[in-house]
Every structure is written in structure tokens, then in C-alpha cells.
Amino acid sequence: MHDVIVIGAGLAGLRCAGLLSARGLDVVVLEATDAVGGRQRTDIVDGFRLDRGFQVLNPAYPALRRSVDLDALALGSFPVGVRVRTAEGMAELRHPLRYPLSIAASLRSGLVNTRDAVALARWVAPALVHPLSRLARNDVAVREAWDAVGLSGPLRTAVLEPFLAGVLAESRGETSNAFARLLVRYFALGRPGLPAQGIAAVPEQLAAHARAAGADIRLGAGAERISARGEEIRVEVSEGDSVNAARVVVAVGPDAVTDLTGLARPAMNGLQTWWFAAAEPPTASALLTVDGRGRGPVVNTVVMTRTVPSYAPAGRHLIAATCLLPRGTDPAEENEVRRHLSEIWGADISAWELIRRDDIADALPAQPAPLGAARSPRYAERLYVAGDHRDTASIQGALASGERAARAVLSDAGSSSRAASLHR
Template structure:
């Protein structure tokens, strides 16, 4: 019998397993897929490196810095800013502190006026000085927060709203203001990018550490019914046998947590990413590009290979385009996406080759206001739950949730210390 079964080899499950095995516990991880990673997967298709949906990794996430060796990831960093398609043409906005020489161009763009700039500064300032618990007091939807500070001009409608639609997977402004402020803090402090080997490099590093400390990670092993019998918990597995342990951590995605625990299915938002190959890029810029005219279906697009050249074979370029994936209604079709991309880039894209379309139904847990505190990992006697749906909808939330679950297990198992040394 094992000490702990961890069901799910996503970020939360791998982080939890690594911490527990580093403390000497006998840990087995059951993963239904053929590789670790959960939603953080990367596939090689015709020489192109395709993440499962458009991903970014922010090195400012505290839990990420505790969990992995960032230098080993060889991150390529996106420029901190964006390009905005307007009725007059293409405008560029960059982080004014990191690129002070860009301030004049930003002011000339027509997207930034003094009233909006002051309102945004008033709104964002608390995120830089207060913890999330403080930000969440009297929390409202982000659209209400922006209304309250008078942020109503083009900086909101043409820049922030289109940008956040792709980040939050919703365009109605229903997401918690506190959560959006937290994301703003991380964007200010960090420079998001991607590992040279794809987003899968993060869970692969976590899995390597867990295995080094003794964890047994079993792929292609689907866990079924969980039942308690005396001092042990049994998890039925796809091979027909069962795995026994003193404790079980369920670290699966929102789509599977109900079947294993009985918890209500977490609400989620969906995203659709289109991957195109081209011999010539539509721009020399590596900035994320949005449509500030309020048109769709594309919410953002970017030339990936300007930031991570390893995502394409030599001499080719990879372009990502992301759309919202509605719960009700039809998803975007290729002809719509191509039409809109042609407008955004101002280029003929008819020669672009569609490599793959990723429909990620459960891309992100929804984070409506008011934002609640991170949920306890303890669900039942010797049964724990971890995942970003128990914390915040981010890589930071997934890793932090895995850490909390590990601390709870160690405390309940009578360990003398509730944390393990972070892997570097």
C-alpha cells in the first residue's frame, strides 16, 4: 500500500507529488493521458511545435519560481506591449517604464488620453501594494471597477477589453476585478514568454523532479471509482485492478473532478486556437496583436516564431490566432478566421497553411466576482482536491494549489514540517 495516490499529472498533481516524495512518502501518480502536463501539452506536427492552445508563461509567478529551474526552460520573452488594429491603421503600445521611448508614439496613437491614463493608474495602483485578500474586499466585476474610476475611453474599449478577452476567455467584463488586478501585477513584474521546447517543458521538469525523489508516475492509467475501506483508500484503475493508499489527492481538470469526487463541476471558459504556417511572416513585430475595432472572431494573434524560433522548422514561421469558444452557439469557422486575420494583419494570407485547430472547452476556470478565498484541499477523510479551479485560473493557481494539498497531506500524516525544500 502506498502513502499517497495522486490522480492527475497536470501542474497541480506533479507539484504535489514532488513535494510529498521529497519528504520520503511513497507516492504513485495515475495519469490517464499518454504524457504528463494536463492542459500544458506540446505536440510536434510536421516539424512545428504546437502547444495545446495558445499559452504564455509568466516568470513573475511566485509558485513557478519555487517549482522549476527557469533558466533551464530557455524562455523566449514576448515584448511587453501590444499592437492594435484601428480604423486608421496599426498602432503600437508598449510598457511605458520598460520602453520610455515609446511614450510619444503611444500618445499619438489616439488610444491613450490623459483621462484614461489617470483612471487606469488609479485602478491598477492597489494591485502593486496590496495582497489578493485585500484586493478581494468588496470585489465587483472588472467592468464595474473600470466604470467606478472613469475608465471608459479607447484605452479600455480598444486595448484592455480586447486583450483581456484572450487572457480571461470572456469579453463581457464579468471576471473578478481583484483577479484582473492580480494578473496586472504579474504582467508589470514579469515578462511573459514560452520555453524553447514548448509549454510542456514545465510539467516535464516537474515530473523529472518527482521521479528523482521517488514518485512513480504511471501514464495511460485512468482512475475510476474511489472508495474507502478501513484505513485505506482504493482507486480503481483502467487495467481492472485497484491501487491502494492511505490518502488520495485528486488533481484533475474541471471536466473530470465531478466523476471522481462528487464536487459540482467548476464553471469554465473556452478558447479556440488556430495554428498557421507561413513562409513569410505578416510583420517583423513580436507583439501580440488585437483588433481594437470591436470585430471578431479573432481576439488575438501573434507570430510565435519571432519570440520562440524553435516553434517552427528553419525558414518557416508559425502564427497563432485565438478566438473565444462559446458554450452555446457555433465556434468560429476557418473562412471567418482567415477573413479577420487578413484584416488585422493587412496582408494576403491565402497561402498560409492551417496546421491544426485546438478547441479547448475548459481552457480556464471562470473567476466571477466576488472572488473567493483559495479553497481548502481537504474534501473528505484522507481525500484532497487540487487544481487551478481551487485557486486562481492560472499556472500560478495550479502550482499553489498543489503546494497546499501537499502541506495538508504532510500535516495530516503527522510530518514534522509542512513544506518541502523547493527544487532548483
């Protein structure tokens, strides 16, 4: 019998397994698919590296810095700013402290006025000095918070709303204001980017750490049922023998967590990403580009190879375009996406080759207001649940949830002194 079974080899499960194995526990990880990573997967298609949907990695996440060797990822960093298609042309807004020479251009763009700038400062400032628990007091939807500080001009409608729509996977402004502020803090403090080998390099590094510590990671081993049997828990595995352990951590996606535990399915937001190959890029800029005119269906687009050249074969470029994927509505079609991209870039894109379209219905857990405290990993006797749906909808939330689950397991197993040594 094992000490712990971790079901799911996504970020939360791998982080939990690595910490438990490093403390001497006998851990087996059951993963239903053919690779680790969960939503953080990368495929090689015709020499292009395609993540499962457009993703970014923010080195400012505290749990990420605790979990992986960032230098080994060889991160390519996006510029901290955004390009905006306006009725007059293309404008750029960059982080004013990192790019002070860009301030004059930002003021000339017509997207920034004094009232909006003051309102944005009032909205952002608390996030830079207060912890999330303080920000979450009297939490409201982000649209209500922007109304309250007087943020109503083009900086909101043409920049923040389209930018955050792609980050939060929703465009109605229903997301928790506290969570939106937290993300903006991370953007302000870090330089989001991507590993040279794709986003999958993060879970692959976590898996390597867990295996080095002694964890047994079994791929193609889908958990079908969990049942308590005296002092042990049995996990029945598809097309394999059942596995027994003293404790089980469930770190799986929304459908599987309901099937295995009976927990209500977490509400999720969806995104659709289109991957195009081109011989020539539409711009020399590496900035993420949005449409400030309120048109759709594309919420953002970027030339990936300006930041991570390794995402494409030599002499080719990779362009990503992301749309929202709301439940109950028809997804965007290729002709709509191409039309909109041509408008955004101001270029003829008819020669671009569509490599793949990713419809990710469960891209991110919904994070409506009011933002609740991170949920306890303890679900039942010797049964634990981990994942970003138990924390915040982010890589930070997934890793932090895995850490909390590991602490709870160690504490409940009578290893309080070891649990206290884990990062908090």
C-alpha cells in the same frame, strides 16, 4: 500500500507529488493520458511545436519560481505591450517604464488620453502594493471597477477589453476585478514568454523532479472510482489493477473531478486557437496583436516564431490566432478567421497553411466576482482536491494549489514539522 496516490499529472498533481516524494513519502501518480501536463501539452506536427491552445508562461509567478528551473526552460520572452489594429492603421503600446522611448508613439496613437491614463493608474496602483486578499475586499466585476474609476475611452475599449478577453477567455467583463488586477500585476512585473521546447517543458520538468525524488508516475492509468476501505483508500484503474494508499489527492480536470468526488463541475471558459504556417510572416513585430475596432472572431494573434523560433522548422513561421469558445454557440469557422486575420494584419494570407485548430472548451476556470479565498484541499477523510479551480485560474494557481495539498497531506499524516518547511 502506498502513502499517497495523486490522480492527475497536470501541474497541480505533479507539484504535489514532487513535494511529497521529496519528504520521503511513497507516492504513485495515476495519469489517464499518454503524457504528463494536463492542459500544458505540446505536440510536434510537421516540425512545428503546437501547444494545446495559445499559452504564455509568466516568470513573475511566485509558485513557478519555486517549482522549476527557469533558466533550463530557455524562455523566449514576448515584448511587454500590444499592437492594436485601429480604423487608421496599426498602433503599438508598450510598457512605458521598460520602453520609455515608446511613450511619444503611444500618445500619438489616439488610444491614450489623459483621462484614461489617470483612470488606468488609479485602477492598477492598488495591485502593485496590496496582496490579493486586500484586493478582493468588496470585489466587483472588472467592468464595474473600470466604470467606477472613469476608464471609458479607447484605452479600455480598443486595448484592455480585447487584450483581457484572450487572457480571461471571456469578453463580457464579468471576471473578478481583484483577479484581473492580479494578472495585470504579474504582467507588469514579469516578461511572459514560452520555453524553447514548448509549454510542455514545464510539466516535464516537474515530472522529472518528482521521479528523481522517488515518485512513480504511471501513464495510461485512468482512475475510475475511489472507495474507502478501513484505513486505506482504493482507486480502481481502467485496464489495470486497483491501487491502495493511505491518502488520495485528486488533481484532475472538471469532468473527472465531478466523477471521482461528486464535487460540482467547476465553471470553465473556452478558447479556440488556430495555428497557421507561412513562408513569410506578416510583420517583423513580436507583439501580441488585437483588433481595437471591436470586430471578431479573433481576439488576438501573434507571430510565434518572432519570440520562439524553435516553434517552426528553419525557413518557416508559425502564426497563432485565438478566438473565444463560449458554450452553447457555434465556434468560429476557418473562412471567418482568415477574413478577420487578413484585416488585422493588412495582408494577403491565402497562402498560409492551416496546421491545426484547437478547441479547448475547458481552457480556464471562470473567475467571477466576488473572488473567494483559495479553497481548502481537504475534501473528505484522507481525500484531497487540487487544481487551479481551487485557487486562481492560472499556472500560478495550479502550482500553489498543489503545494497546499502537499502541506495538508503532510500535516494530516503527522508530519507537521515537515509541512512547515514547505514554501508558503
